[in-house]
Structure formats: C-alpha cells, structure tokens
Amino acid sequence: MLAKTTLDLDQASIILKLMGDKTRLTMLKLLQKSQYCVCEFVALFNISQSAISQHLRKLKDVGLVNENRQGQWIFYSLNTNHDSYEFVVRLLDFIPDQDYRMKELEQQGLRITCE
Numbered sequence: 001m002l003a004k005t006t007l008d009l010d011q012a013s014i015i016l017k018l019m020g021d022k023t024r025l026t027m028l029k030l031l032q033k034s035q036y037c038v039c040e041f042v043a044l045f046n047i048s049q050s051a052i053s054q055h056l057r058k059l060k061d062v063g064l065v066n067e068n069r070q071g072q073w074i075f076y077s078l079n080t081n082h083d084s085y086e087f088v089v090r091l092l093d094f095i096p097d098q099d100y101r102m103k104e105l106e107q108q109g110l111r112i113t114c115e
Contacts, residue, residue: 007087014062015084019091023047024055028078028088029098031065035077044101064088 019025023045030036030044041052056076059065063082068075079085 007084011084012087015064015088018058018062018064019088021055024059025095026098026101027055027059028064029092029095030101031076031078032089032092033099035068035075037073037075039073040102043105 019028026045027036027041038049038052038056041056042049045052056065060067060076064079064084065076066079068077078088082088
C-alpha cells in the first residue's frame with residue numbers, strides 16, 4: 001500500500017494549528033516514543049491536570065492520540081493509524097528529542113508512575 005503523499009489543506013491547517021502550541025508539540029514529541037498518563041504530563045509541565053486534559057482532548061478530538069485504559073489510569077499514545085501520521089512524524093523529526101525532561105524528573109525523584 002502506498003503512503004498518502006498529499007494532505008487536505010483544511011486537515012493540514014488544523015494539525016499545524018494544534019502543533020503550534022509548545023505544550024502540545026512537546027507532548028506529541030514525547031508520545032512519538034512512549035505512552036504517558038495525564039499525571040506524568042502534570043509533573044512534567046508543572047501545570048494543572050485540567051489544562052493537561054484540555055491539551056490532550058484537542059489532540060484526541062482530531063485523532064492524533066489514542067487512549068488506552070489500564071485499570072484506573074488512562075495512557076495516551078501517538079495514533080500511528082491516523083491519516084496524517086506521516087505528516088506529523090516528519091514535522092516532529094525537526095524537533096529535538098524531549099526524553100531528557102522525563103529523565104530530569106526521575107533524577108529529582110518527581111517522576112510519577114501510574115501503575
């Protein structure tokens with residue numbers, strides 16, 4: 001199956017608008033490698049749970065992220081089946097790795113594990 005090489009202008013505009021927010025852009029970069037829980041993002045970005053949930057809701061509403069319930073926790077991951085996945089990943093390739101953020105939390109003993 002050939003990959004989609006063009007993207008609808010309206011869809012591209014929506015995705016670029018969402019990725020234009022630094023917090024959501026960072027979230028997507030992190031989600032490119034691993035899944036995360038809201039509580040981990042709260043600790044990472046040092047903003048309220050409701051603010052994190054709003055960012056994730058916007059990404060979920062367009063289908064860029066998936067939810068995976070594990071017990072009482074909901075984990076978020078990048079939706080690799082989204083029509084615009086290749087577009088998003090190509091853009092994310094220009095963004096520096098953000099894994100150091102979680103490593104810093106771990107070193108400070110502030111990393112929350114939702115298990």
